[in-house]
Amino acid sequence: MPRKSKSIGPIRLTEVAKLAGVSPITASRFFRNPEALSLSKRERVESAAKELGYVPNLHARALASQRTEVIGVLIPSLTNNVFNDVLRGIYDASEGSRYTIQFVNTRYSIFQEEKLLRLFQAQKPAGLIVTGINQTEDSRNLMKGMACPIVQIMEIGPEPVDMMVGFSHYDASSAAVTHLISLGRKRIGFLGARMDPRVQRRLEGYLKVMKDAGLFDPALILTTPTPTAVSLGGTLFGDLLGQAPDLDAVFCVNDDLALGVLFECQRRAIAIPEKLAIVGFNDLDFMATAVPTLSSVRTNRYEMGRESVTMLIEAIEGRRPEKCVVDLGFELMIRQSSAPRRA
Amino acid sequence: MPRKSKSIGPIRLTEVAKLAGVSPITASRFFRNPEALSLSKRERVESAAKELGYVPNLHARALASQRTEVIGVLIPSLTNNVFNDVLRGIYDASEGSRYTIQFVNTRYSIFQEEKLLRLFQAQKPAGLIVTGINQTEDSRNLMKGMACPIVQIMEIGPEPVDMMVGFSHYDASSAAVTHLISLGRKRIGFLGARMDPRVQRRLEGYLKVMKDAGLFDPALILTTPTPTAVSLGGTLFGDLLGQAPDLDAVFCVNDDLALGVLFECQRRAIAIPEKLAIVGFNDLDFMATAVPTLSSVRTNRYEMGRESVTMLIEAIEGRRPEKCVVDLGFELMIRQSSAPRRA
DNA sequence: GACGCTGTTGGTAGCGCTGTCAATTGGCCA
């Protein structure tokens, strides 16, 4: 006997079946598709399972069925507040469903992403959520070869691998900059940190609008690959002022930077919005509370997480949504920091 | 033949073994304990695996070995910045190890926690990380019955289930309030949100110090079960001022509330620190950048995450740390918001 | 009464891997 004796350890399906007086396969069916059983057996299995405290062995199930009920989530960062909200949406939407979330961190590396994708591939997830649309060629092929539905989140673009939920960072950024121009601002700075693909697209939106308005000047732009932080906002703003002392507005690629700019302005006694207008991005909680209140582009991060899981589950269960690309849009929240000069 | 034909789908261990010219079990060993193989076989299996792009099937492995390489993490919230940092530490520390993180959200419910614990139990994790020390009696028993090492994080206390990493919220809060008293402040308010067990202990620390100093007054305390937010800080502060108009200091149970108080003070033109001293909790990035800079109690959240995983892995691999309870301490960061009145 | 249908149940044979133990090899000593 190569293994130790039986019937120690947790309760197995066979034991439930025996107690219920049915075959193991019938008991198995009870847990996967109770409607297929007659009422009497259903009740018997149910009470037997409860009596023994049976919990199915997911590994055995996965091995036998060649499927899992795991939704893999690839997200580039845990540091960033934004992904926090997305993850929260994802977890909330998965709750109550049969699916488990398996989250991994790509650290903003498309190669790490590819590696993790390969790992998921071997685990046959029921569905996959990946961030953004900038995957490597190999990653895209890998994903296309996988049998499960996939949602790309955070942004939308051409050629979805499968499904998409997001919004246009380009449009959102354009709207913010257009708003600043409409206020009569001419020297509108751009402050960027991390510079991941989505931030790049915000920069592109800025560039387009500024060039179209004949206001473009490279001295107005300051970016860094450094991860974002409130303190960084202040530092960057100081540097930007050095490059462009006549700045009359700043568009920050996120709210942390914007808050840092606000504090730096308080420190330097720069009047907001009189001397400088500020617009952030994401509309975190504190933007509406700051003094002065800070304008921002509201993005639906939590909803993005929720929607992606909802779509995924629908697709997994064969009810593929007809709308494969969902644009959750954005909303420009105009507050005191970008109010017209003489209201 | 009950199953579809073989050799479709991903590469299996057998195929790697065949290509390498060894038995499956030898190939298996290569992936778990390469040192046990002779150099020649090791190289042959390695190149065969690489050539075929073999990725082990974790479900089959878990089923056969009756173990997994999953570390389960039970955390009460994703909304709270604090757990963000902890999670980051956890993921960072797990990277490069063989262990996978499986994170679940208890939503601040000890019953949800118990339920999730039961779920983990059936999955035989290699280790478990649970938040805090306020588990139900059943949860504690469940954990004690599990064969894997367990770390309780976020706080330390008597009777660890197994191991612990955290700090004393009571002491940290006491230190903050003592500091405010040392400034000569007498009407020190307490602002609390969420009021989870750790926040409760901060309240207890506050109460002790205030009573000992003969400064206790119930009108100085305002708490709410509502989840925390910057905007909430302002609202609560307004209410607290209603209860105690002669307030000369506030201790906030977290930094979001403190920032909200700062903004509200700016709105009401209350001079900080002259009229009101503020101390927050956690020392998030923005506290050192705000105007004025905000005092806070620095807690080592990231390190807590890291350390818990490190200890867990050591214990899993049989090198149980002799120090089972690790106090990561805290540091009182005194800044402008609680500077002495005439410096 | 034979036939086919649907709805329910069970038998068999694995899913891909590893624990156990036995077998083999080589090296070293007496």
Place this chain on the structure above:
DNA sequence: TGGCCAATTGACAGCGCTACCAACAGCGTC
């Protein structure tokens, strides 16, 4: 040369569950 030990390798069975098919009951139809 024989014997012993450690290092290395392999055979076997089975982890707990489910896919696949077969079987069977109950019913209505002709």
